Every structure is written in C-alpha cells, then in structure tokens.
Amino acid sequence: MTDSEILERIRQGDESALDFLYKKNYKMMTKLVINNSGSDDEAKDIYQDALIIFWQKSMDRDFVLSSKISTFLYSVCQNLWRKELDRKSRLSSEEKDGEEINDIDKKERIEIINSCINELGDTCKKILTYYYFDNLSMSDIAKKMGFANADTAKTKKYKCKKELDEFIKSKYKASDFLD
Amino acid sequence: MNKEFDGTNKIEAYLRNELSPRERSEFEAHITQDPLLQNELTIQSEIISALQNYRKVELKQRLNQIDVSTVANPSNYLKIVGLAFIAVILVGVGTFLYLNQNEIAEPTTPSQATAQTDTTPLPTIEKELPSATQPPLLSADTSQQATWENTPSDTKTEEWVVPASKLPAVKSPKSQPTGSKAIRPENEKKNLQRESVDDATKHGAATDVMSKKLVEAPKEEGINTGGRIAPNTEKNLGKLNIVRSDSKYNFHYQFKNGDFTLYGDFSRGYKRFFLKNQEYLFFEDNFYPIDTNQVTITPLLKVTDAKQLEQLREIMEQY
Secondary structure, eight states: OOHHHHHHHHHTTOHHHHHHHHHHHHHHHHHHHHTTTOOHHHHHHHHHHHHHHHHHHHHSTTOOOOSOHHHHHHHHHHHHHHHHHHHHHHHHSOOOHHHHHHHHHHHHHHHHHHHHHHHSOHHHHHHHHHHHTSOOOHHHHHHHHTOSSHHHHHHHHHHHHHHHHHHHHHHHHHTTOOO | OHHHHHHHHHHHHHHTTOSOHHHHHHHHHHHHHOHHHHHHHHHHHHHHHHHHHHHHHHHHHHHHTSOOTTOOOHHHHHHHHHHHHHHHHHHHHHHHHHHHHHHHHTTSOHHHHHHHHOOSOOOHHHHHSOTTTSOOHHHHSOTTOEEEEEEOTTSOOEEEEEOGGGSTTBOOOSOOOHHHHTOOHHHHTTTOEEEEOTHHHHTTSOSSOEEEEOOOOOOOBOSSSOOOOOOOOHHHHOSEEEEEOOSSOSSEEEEETTEEEEESOOTTOEEEEEETTEEEEEETTEEEEEOTTOOSOEEOOOOOOHHHHHHHHHHHHTO
16 A cells, blocks of 8 residues: 555545555564663553554644655654653743642543544544544545535534533533533 | 534634634734633643543554564565575585585495494404405305395385394305404394485485395305395495386386396385395295396386295295
C-alpha cells in the first residue's frame, strides 16, 4: 500500500489503514524512544499518540503531506517524546498548590463527563466522536453509519449532543458545579 | 430555544475553529462581558475534549490489539539475509572442497583412501602388515575373497569385501599370506573401513555413496564347482553404482569404462558381490549375474539354477 493510498483510506475513516501503518512502522518508531531512555511501554504510547495525530491531521482536507508518512510520524514521535521528557523533569520540581486544587475540580468534572459519555448509546457515541475527533463531514458520517443522507446525520448529531449536554448538566447541578 | 441553539452553535464553531477572524474576535469580546456564556464555553470545551479523548482511547485500544511481535525489524531482516547468504557461501565452499578432496583421493590406493576418509582408527591390520613393502590393504591378498556391495534404500551404497571363511562350502586354506593372517573373523566387523565413492555424486547418482571394505585372508572355496573366489579388486565391482530411471531401459545394466550403471528403480536397495570370477547383483531375493565386460545396456537375468541359488542364498543369509 502506497502512502497516498493509506492517506486516502484514512480520510474515508478506514481504520484498517491505521492498523497497517501501525504495524509497518512499529519497530522504527518505538526504537526512537527506547534509544532515548524510554521504556517499551512509553515508546508504544508515544508511537500510538503520534499515529493518532496523523489520523486526525489526515482528516483535514487542507492537510498536505510533504514527506513520507514514516518521516512525518518520526518527527511527531520526536516532538512528543521531547515534551514527555520535559513534563517528567517538571514533575520532579515543586508543584504549585493552586494548580492542584484546580486540577481536582477539573478532574471531577471530567469524570462526570466521561461517565455520561459511557452511558450514551453506541450510535450517539460514534456520531459524536466521528464529528468531534475524526472531523468527518456529515455526509461521511452518514455513509459510515448507514444513514440516508447528511441531513439525517446532522439531526442525529444534534440530538445526541443535546442529550449528552443535558445529562452532564444535570449531574453538574447535583455536584454544585452550576450554581 | 433558538437563541440557545445559536449560542451553542457559536460556541461549537468557536471551539472547532470554524469562525472567521472577525466573528472570532466579536465572540471573544462578548464572552468577557457574559459570565454565563463563559461558563458554557468551559463546559462545552471540556465535553468536546472528553469526546475526543474517548475516541483516542478507543483507537489506542484497537492498536493494542495488533500483534507487533512478528513485525520484522528492517535491520534484523538485513542481518538474517546476510547470515543466510554467508551460510549459503560456506555450504557451497564446503561442498566444493569436499568434492575436490575426494577427486584428489581417488587415484590413491584403496588403503590410502580409507586412511583419508575413515574416522575409525585402523585396527591392528596395518601394524601387522609390513608397512613399506606390503601392498595396499585390499590388494594385499585378495585372491580368495568375495566382494559385496549393498545399496540400502536410503541411497547409501556399501561395498563389502566378505571374508571367504564366511562363505559356504569353503575349503580350508592351504596357506595364508602372513600379512592377513592376523585378521580374525571376530575382528572383521571392527575392521570395517569406509571409503567414499565420490564419482557417483558426479554422475548424479546417490549423493552420499560410501563403501565399506572388510579384508580377510584369502581362502579357497567354490560355489558350484569348488573354484576359487576371484580376487577382490575395486575394478571388479566397478567404480560406480549409478541408478538411473529410464523409461526405455527398465531393469538393465551396463559395465562401461569401469563404471557400473543400473537402469530402473532400485530404491529398495540392492547388493553386489563378486564370487568365483562372477559378479552378482542381489535384488529382492533374486540373484542376477553381471558380465563385467558388458558395455552395452543389457537386461538383468536372474539365476534360476536351484543348486547355485541355494549356495548364493546361504551366502546372503550370513549377511
């Protein structure tokens, strides 16, 4: 499979193209992290993150790949690992108390949101994640989900999002986040 | 409701970076004056972020299912190819040297050849034979030996020199040359010596053709007429044992230029032995006389004489 074929398949939301890419470059990408004082698990995590960034970027029709996919992934892995090393070194220094408090509030809110997402139906989960993460157009979502057309997908997406928002806000009220 | 819808759409468009620069700056200015809108923006930002994270985790879980243990490392792949290449070269060079060595060994006397190729230490025979003046082991006193050649079905060929003492109807020797006197029947098995018959490889026959030779003191004996067993020489058995599948000639043989060639399927194994100036082929319970002067391809005709068969079978039973 050539790079352009992979890119085209990813743009259609074909996850098997992602699998192929993952396997193809696994050794080379993980070696980069492992050779720079990273563990096997960290290497795998960084490579997966890089691949997902590529997945998201590919969905953007304005994205132009000016190098080989492997070169792109390699540079993303390098940047991510550099950031991770920076984060690790910052963690070793003192953390501010105020940030900890804010993090606790945010963490609680995120937990509420996650629990609400998990309680959504599969169709709503897919529509919302395809839209907000994969950046798929309404017509692509309609194709993937087997809807009649883009308008159906748009209506479904609106209803799913409203359901999620209301569910979250009801839980926020119970937790005094919305006063 | 419409106002709320518009507000949510605006927030979403802002978070998805879908507003024009002008709309974006207007929206940001409005947010600073509207704490409720600011709160809603925070909520929506966290929801979208959580949805994105959910999908990311989902994709990661998918990737974690992929077995990467079999993924070939490009550098390892090159190493494997390199090692395989070196192995092929080594095998090639080894084979070439082995064949060359055998070709060099060929002109030597049988005893010399045996000494070169045999891993079994030579028994006391050599010590008892006068080393400098004694003829080669096989030709030393072979005037009364039967020569055997076995071809097991695994394509290995074995050539045996059978002690005359083991042959039926053997008369007591009138005399025994000194050199072979020390070799007793009980030592014969120990004295087996392997000698490669490398020409077979060159002619496309069995690739691992080995011959075993056993030397015994000459003894008089006879099969049919009490005649003497013909002297055993390499020449008598021919240098080669070539089995060829040929649709035209099935179960034929040829003895040309010292090369013995068999035509047909002899994969089940056969034996050759030389007795009383007559060479025989033993194959599937039958004996076939072989004319060593037969240069044309001739059919193998089995021995039918009952008395001769009995004596030949007695010989076979001992081996």
